[in-house]
Amino acid sequence: MTDELRSNSLLMMYFDNNATTMLDRRIADHMHELNLRGVANSSSQHRPGRDALRILESAKDSILQTLDAPRGGMSAARVIITSGGTEANNLAVIGHLAARPGKCIVSCTEHPSVTEAARLACATVKSDLVLLPVDREGVCDLERLQNILDAEPGAYSLISVMLGNNETGVVQDLGKICQIARQYNVPVHSDIVQAVGKIPFSMSECGVSAVSFTAHKIHGPVGVGALVALPEFELEPLLVGGGQQLATRPGTEQVICASALAMSVALTAQARDQGKYNQLQLLRDQFESQLLERTPGVVIASAADRLPHTSNIAFPGADRQALQMALDLKGIACSTGSACSSGSSRPSPVLSAMGIEDSIAGGSLRFSFSVSTTQSEIEQSIPTIAATINKLCPSNSTLAGHGEHS
Structure with a gap:
């Protein structure tokens, strides 16, 4: 993470920025100054x-x-x-x-x-x-x-x-x-x-x-x-x-x-004007391609114009809640969909509305990054995520490299 966005309380790789982001230190300082002034x-x-x-x-x-x-x-x-x-x-x-x-x-x-x-x-x-x-x-x-x-x-x-x-x-x-x-x-x-x-x-x-x-x-x-x-x-x-x-x-x-x-x-x-979100999109694309080289999955809406920081990947046959909890224990924070409906056992209504089959949607995880996400975090996370998925879905490991895009 960059210095402005570094968080001492999150000793893990935080890939859930669509749920909430870390407070920018410059904004925290600005608020503190106004509070002190009254x-x-x-x-x-x-x-x-x-x-x-x-x-x-x-x-x-x-x-x-x-x-x-x-x-x-x-x-x-x-x-x-x-x-x-x-x-x-x-x-x-x-x-x-x-x-x-x-x-x-x-x-x-x-x-x-x-x-x-x-x-x-x-x-x-x-x-x-x-x-x-x-x-x-x-x-x-x-x-x-x-x-x-x-x-x-x-x-x-x-x-x-x-x-x-x-x-x-x-x-x-x-x-x-x-x-x-x-x-x-x-x-x-x-x-x-x-x-x-x-x-x-x-x-x-x-x-x-x-x-x-x-x-x-x-x-x-x-x-x-x-x-x-x-x-x-x-x-x-x-x-x-x-x-x-x-x-x-x-x-x-x-x-x-x-x-x-x-x-x-x-x-x-x-x-954005400094090109940081263009760089983030490259990191997001790298994350998707390298992860799918190690475990089969489906990048949801890969052919559509997407926000540069958001990746929704489905791992067919997996249980998304089990995956999310297992990754949490490994020090990787991601989500199973909207934070406002987290914990729901139903497949995402958004994916269902898109016509994504329950067998695919039921294994979907959302990884959402920020301009504080680093190349190192992306590279370190991929082996852990892939190993976790392959462990929970043993049949996946024999299909590594067969990822696809929706």
């Missing part, structure tokens, strides 16, 4: 309150700048600070459908904080939720999207499709989705939690109406996220009892965490 309530009218408001507004403007969202004037996007990605997704979906009731389309591989929010919102406003199918690579069927909208013009109020999948890393063509949606005057929301800062993205160029993200997936603190929404993206609040953030998200803003969120987005984008 930050007042940003709604207070005295000088300390005005100072806090300046920090908050500076953080919001930095976020807009990094995301290339409209800034200044009547067309400026709103940055609504939340407790994380789940709240931001709920506010976007439930809040928008409350303000503009209608049918909703979400992809069938969304995070539960979008899918379940959409189910609740549609039930509340007595409208239909439509799941947009994906192909075997996890890519949304855009012809189907066009047909759905064309069949009932004016019936739909929202489309929500994540930019980069948290389990497979599959990147959707959000610009094309927005282009189709504009033909029917339907706003598009996107969960960009796993993608923010890591791949090129511009709200202005893409045409998306609202995006959600969180700090702890990009080396910021847990407990803070944001919904960035254009003025025309109507919202009703989920909470009541305060006028903060234009009464859209009442409650005293956590100014220090908001500043840390902005810093984490900016530093991640800076690392």
